[in-house]
Amino acid sequence: MTSDVPGWERAPYLRELDTSVVACGGGAGTAWAILADTVLYPEGGGQPCDRGWIDDTPVAAVRRTPDGIVHELASPVTCGPVKVRVDWERRFDHMQQHTAQHLLTALAQDRFGWPTTAFHLGERVSDIELNAPALGAAQLRELEEAAAAEIRAARPVRAYRIRPEEAAALPIRTRGLPAGHRGDVRLVEIAGLDLNTCGGTHVASTCEIESVALLGAEPMRGGTRLYFVAGGRVRRMLHDQADALAGLRTVLGAPDQELAAVAQSKLDALRSAERLARRLQDEAADALGEALAAGGEPLAHRHHHDKDLTFLQRAARRFAELAPAGVVLLTADSAMGSVFCLAAGQAAPVDVGALARAFTDVVGGRCGGAGRLFQGKIPSLDRRGAGIEAVRRALSPPSPR
Numbered sequence: 001m002t003s004d005v006p007g008w009e010r011a012p013y014l015r016e017l018d019t020s021v022v023a024c025g026g027g028a029g030t031a032w033a034i035l036a037d038t039v040l041y042p043e044g045g046g047q048p049c050d051r052g053w054i055d056d057t058p059v060a061a062v063r064r065t066p067d068g069i070v071h072e073l074a075s076p077v078t079c080g081p082v083k084v085r086v087d088w089e090r091r092f093d094h095m096q097q098h099t100a101q102h103l104l105t106a107l108a109q110d111r112f113g114w115p116t117t118a119f120h121l122g123e124r125v126s127d128i129e130l131n132a133p134a135l136g137a138a139q140l141r142e143l144e145e146a147a148a149a150e151i152r153a154a155r156p157v158r159a160y161r162i163r164p165e166e167a168a169a170l171p172i173r174t175r176g177l178p179a180g181h182r183g184d185v186r187l188v189e190i191a192g193l194d195l196n197t198c199g200g201t202h203v204a205s206t207c208e209i210e211s212v213a214l215l216g217a218e219p220m221r222g223g224t225r226l227y228f229v230a231g232g233r234v235r236r237m238l239h240d241q242a243d244a245l246a247g248l249r250t251v252l253g254a255p256d257q258e259l260a261a262v263a264q265s266k267l268d269a270l271r272s273a274e275r276l277a278r279r280l281q282d283e284a285a286d287a288l289g290e291a292l293a294a295g296g297e298p299l300a301h302r303h304h305h306d307k308d309l310t311f312l313q314r315a316a317r318r319f320a321e322l323a324p325a326g327v328v329l330l331t332a333d334s335a336m337g338s339v340f341c342l343a344a345g346q347a348a349p350v351d352v353g354a355l356a357r358a359f360t361d362v363v364g365g366r367c368g369g370a371g372r373l374f375q376g377k378i379p380s381l382d383r384r385g386a387g388i389e390a391v392r393r394a395l396s397p398p399s400p401r
């Protein structure tokens with residue numbers, strides 16, 4: 001143990017430490033501090049940084065800099081004696097996930113010949129990238145069983161430093177060190193199973209991993225990405241999934257093993273009901289167009305509640321087919337707002353766009369369209385009657401005296 005070894009490294013179970021702020025700066029949102037010693041792990045090696053408190057000031061992030069370990073703070077602190085505390089729940093979770101990664105990496109290499117090329121400790125789920133072809137369900141179960149056996153074996157896990165020249169004689173799995181690394185090499189050993197270089201925090205025995213669940217694998221950059229959860233996360237995920245299943249059982253009224261089939265049959269029934277609803281809607285739109293065309297008025301108009309623009313357009317097209325000289329103005333409102341559609345038969349001597357603009361000039365909103373059919377959204381139906389009158393006037397301009 002040397003004085004330049006930070007608290008989180010020499011004693012990963014240390015939750016708080018009396019120390020002092022030796023440098024600080026910044027204001028609200030940019031405050032920072034460097035401590036004489038710290039129990040907060042800075043980000044590195046796939047493991048996210050710790051969070052915690054300097055006295056009562058929350059530490060939002062911790063990172064390594066050439067000047068030392070910088071604590072990013074919610075508000076400024078002053079130099080002098082302080083107590084630094086780690087958010088232990090978050091840290092112990094990270095120790096479980098990280099040690100599980102060491103275990104999986106060792107087993108994947110030794111039992112299956114799959115080297116680990118990357119590790120990512122996620123918020124919910126973590127993953128390792130294996131230089132291995134696609135893994136099947138049977139291989140995942142085999143690896144998971146092997147991990148469970150090593151957890152039950154309660155193998156001691158310890159971290160220590162050696163001189164670089166001592167490393168050559170040791171069976172170290174990965175010799176990769178950060179660029180520019182100088183001085184001692186930190187090793188993490190799972191007794192009888194693994195010896196690896198690592199700067200992170202780990203549990204003291206594989207039994208503290210509790211359990212590892214392999215969630216699935218997917219192809220990734222020529223290898224395979226393997227997703228896992230360990231420790232308390234296994235129970236939390238199980239509880240979340242049990243709650244989700246309970247919700248589905250209530251909604252679908254079926255036991256777990258029938259949920260997928262029941263959901264599928266309800267979706268099939270829904271799709272068929274939607275097809276029927278569309279057909280009935282189309283028939284109603286056609287019937288509306290036909291009824292208005294049969295009326296024979298020079299400007300047919302109608303308002304519909306709870307109908308959309310698609311309905312109006314279909315009704316207007318049907319009208320224009322059956323009444324070549326007629327003009328139709330339809331409006332509708334629904335939870336989506338109010339809309340209108342204006343159309344004319346091929347033989348009607350009118351500029352449909354100009355008629356639509358005559359309508360929106362009075363009721364507001366904008367219109368668009370082409371040829372014999374224009375439509376648009378309107379802000380309200382309050383001036384609908386006046387808008388219809390404006391279209392009627394545009395259709396029959398006063399004769400010159």
Ligand SMILES: [Zn+2]
Pocket residue numbers: 098102188198199200201202
């Ligand atoms: Zn590690």
